[in-house]
Amino acid sequence: MTSPFLRHSSAQSLRNSKIPFKIFERDHSFTFRAQGYRLRLSAEGLDAIESVLDPKTWDIFWNACGKTGGLGFVEFDAVTGEITDSRPIPQGLSSRGNKTVGIARGDMRKIFARGCEDFIEWGVQVTGYELSDDGSGVRAVFGDGRKSEWGSMLIGGEGIYSRVAKQLSKGKLKVFDTGARGIHGQALSPAFKGLGEGVFMLRDKSRSDGAVFTITNVRPGDMDDPTVEFGWTLGGQPGVVRAPNDNYTIVGKPAADIARALTKNWHEKFRPLFEQMNEENAAFWKITCSSPSGIPEWENEARVTVIGDAVHSMTPAGGIGANTAVRDSALLGKLLREAGGFREGLTAEYEKEMRVYGSEAVKQSYEAAKGSFGVDIDEETSLTVN
Numbered sequence: 001m002t003s004p005f006l007r008h009s010s011a012q013s014l015r016n017s018k019i020p021f022k023i024f025e026r027d028h029s030f031t032f033r034a035q036g037y038r039l040r041l042s043a044e045g046l047d048a049i050e051s052v053l054d055p056k057t058w059d060i061f062w063n064a065c066g067k068t069g070g071l072g073f074v075e076f077d078a079v080t081g082e083i084t085d086s087r088p089i090p091q092g093l094s095s096r097g098n099k100t101v102g103i104a105r106g107d108m109r110k111i112f113a114r115g116c117e118d119f120i121e122w123g124v125q126v127t128g129y130e131l132s133d134d135g136s137g138v139r140a141v142f143g144d145g146r147k148s149e150w151g152s153m154l155i156g157g158e159g160i161y162s163r164v165a166k167q168l169s170k171g172k173l174k175v176f177d178t179g180a181r182g183i184h185g186q187a188l189s190p191a192f193k194g195l196g197e198g199v200f201m202l203r204d205k206s207r208s209d210g211a212v213f214t215i216t217n218v219r220p221g222d223m224d225d226p227t228v229e230f231g232w233t234l235g236g237q238p239g240v241v242r243a244p245n246d247n248y249t250i251v252g253k254p255a256a257d258i259a260r261a262l263t264k265n266w267h268e269k270f271r272p273l274f275e276q277m278n279e280e281n282a283a284f285w286k287i288t289c290s291s292p293s294g295i296p297e298w299e300n301e302a303r304v305t306v307i308g309d310a311v312h313s314m315t316p317a318g319g320i321g322a323n324t325a326v327r328d329s330a331l332l333g334k335l336l337r338e339a340g341g342f343r344e345g346l347t348a349e350y351e352k353e354m355r356v357y358g359s360e361a362v363k364q365s366y367e368a369a370k371g372s373f374g375v376d377i378d379e380e381t382s383l384t385v386n
Contacts, residue, residue: 009049009052009112009326009329009330010155010157010307010329010332010333011023011112011113011116011119012052012053012054012057012112012114012115012116013052013329013330013332013333013334013336014333014336015115015116016053016054016337017333017336017337017340019336019337019340019341021119022119022121022148022151023116023120023121024121024124024126024140024148025120025121025122025123025124026123026124026125026126026158027122027123039102039103039104039105039108039319039322040100040101040102040217040319040322040323041065041101041102041103041322041323042320042323043096044323044327045322045323045324045326045327046096046101047330048323048326048327048329048330048331049326049330051330051333051334052326052329052333053112057111057114057115060111061103061108061111061112064103064107064108064111065101065102065103066101066102066219066222067096067099067100067101067219067220068099068100068101068102068197068198068199068217068218068219068220073085073086073087073198073199073200073201074086074198074199074200074201075200075201075202075203076200076201076202076203076267076270077203077204077267078202078203078204078212078213078266078267078270079204079206079265079266079267080267081267081268081269081270084203085201100199100217102217102219104231124142124143124144124146125142125143125144125158126140126141126142126143126156126164127141127142127143127163128140128141128164128167129154129164129167129304130147131301131303131304132150135302135303137150137151137152137303138150138151138152138153138154138303138304139151139154140154152303152341152342153303153304153305153342153347154303154304154305155304155306155307155332156168156305156306156307156310157306157307157308157310158310159308159309159310159313160175160288160309160310160313160385161385162306162309162310164304164306164310165306165310165311168298168301168304168305168306169296169298170298170299172296172297172298173290173295173296173298173306173310173311174290174291174379174384175288175289175290175309175313175384175385176288176289176290176291176377176379176383176384177286177288177382177383177384178238178286178288178289178315178369178373178375178377179238179239179287179375180235180236180237180238180241180287180315180369180373180374180375181235181236181238181240181241181242181243181248181285181286181287182233182234182235182236182284182285182287182316183233183234183241183255183259183282183283183284184231184232184233184234184281184282184283184285185233185234185255185256185259185273185274185277185278185281185282186229186230186231186232186277186278186281187229187230187272187274187276187277187278188226188227188228188229188230188276188278189222189223189224189225189226189227189229189230190226190272190276191230191272191273191275191276191277192216192218192223192230192272192273193223194268194269194270194272195216195218195269196218196223197218197220197223198217198218199215199216199217200214200216200217201213201214201215202214202215202216202266202270204263204265204266206265209237209239209240210236210237210238210239210240210374211236211237211240212234212235212236212237212240212241212262213234213235213236213372214232214233214234214235214263214270214273215232215233216230216232216233216273217230218230229278232273233316234262234263235287235316235372235373237373237374237375238373238375240262241258241262241284242258243255243258243284248284248285248286249284250284251280251281251282251283251284252279252280252282253279253282255282255283255284256274256277256282259274259277259282260274260275260277286385287315287316287369287375288313288315288385289313289314289315289362289365289366289369289375289377290311290312290313290314290362291362292363292366292367292377292379293379294355294359294362294363295311295312295354295355295358295359295362297355300347300348300351301347302347302348303342303347304347305332305350305351307325307332307354308324308325308328308329309321309325311328311354311358312324312358312359312361312362313362314361314362314365314366315365315366315368315369315373315375316369317365317366317368317369317372317373320361320364320365321361321365324357324358327354327357328354328358331350331354332350335349335350
């Protein structure tokens with residue numbers, strides 16, 4: 001399921017355009033499913049976010065973002081502790097002011113929901129939609145058998161398991177399981193003292209079953225506050241990171257214990273990230289990807305469309321997914337604002353433009369993941385995510 005911040009960013013655009021809306025949220029609260037790595041925001045992503053937020057909310061958002069420069073980008077051999085690559089922040093990782101800008105998923109979600117709280121219905125799972133007989137409206141169908149009120153348009157943003165996307169595209173939209181897995185984790189700032197400020201890659205190539213790596217960034221201004229937690233994400237090639245009984249919904253100590261086991265032979269300056277981690281926030285994640293050949297075309301439905309991971313799931317390589325998702329929200333919001341709400345041809349116009357940048361982003365993410373994760377997708381034979 002895609003990060004809820006995406007649905008809330010779309011809502012901000014509608015709220016500012018004074019277009020009525022309702023959010024159907026699978027989670028039960030803002031604190032539910034709080035695990036997750038910080039999101040890196042590109043220049044395009046920040047521009048898209050700024051375009052959908054009012055000035056006051058934008059200022060709150062921007063002040064909540066961490067801006068990392070420091071040592072730039074440094075890659076270490078995770079076992080020996082030796083630097084294997086050191087350079088300024090690459091252009092692909094920087095966004096504004098030659099710095100990497102990022103924000104915690106939970107913080108982003110709460111900020112995007114400001115002013116929209118009364119329009120969220122919690123704890124409902126959308127399993128499809130129905131169109132009115134005369135084509136004048138659409139309504140969501142929920143897992144408990146209920147149905148929403150009729151509306152003029154439905155935007156499916158419920159992630160890689162999107163039933164809306166499956167129904168809309170008649171199965172053409174596919175998400176492939178790359179087989180690679182990872183673990184998210186967090187630890188208080190003293191655990192990162194061995195790194196300093198910057199963007200870091202810790203890579204372990206010593207294993208016989210495949211490489212393991214960790215990505216993290218350490219922000220200025222927070223290093224000396226022992227109450228601040230920094231996040232990291234650990235990834236492994238297919239078969240290296242395995243959850244008990246292949247249950248990747250497990251969070252907490254089981255995920256933390258596996259992260260510690262995978263890094264027990266790492267250099268002493270890196271081990272505190274895992275030995276001192278907040279076990280409660282540890283979580284597994286699958287690395288999935290949409291069709292690398294591009295986003296397919298389907299018969300347009302004027303009143304239904306999809307955004308984010310529901311239409312273009314990406315690997316975490318390069319941090320492209322979240323930035324492409326907010327571009328969807330900004331583009332769709334712009335078209336709705338200009339039209340004053342629904343109009344015929346709007347979803348077709350959105351999908352035509354989205355397919356171009358979305359397909360390019362999926363391909364870029366996949367190519368980067370081939371090197372980092374050792375993944376390989378054959379669209380004819382690879383397993384898809386149900």
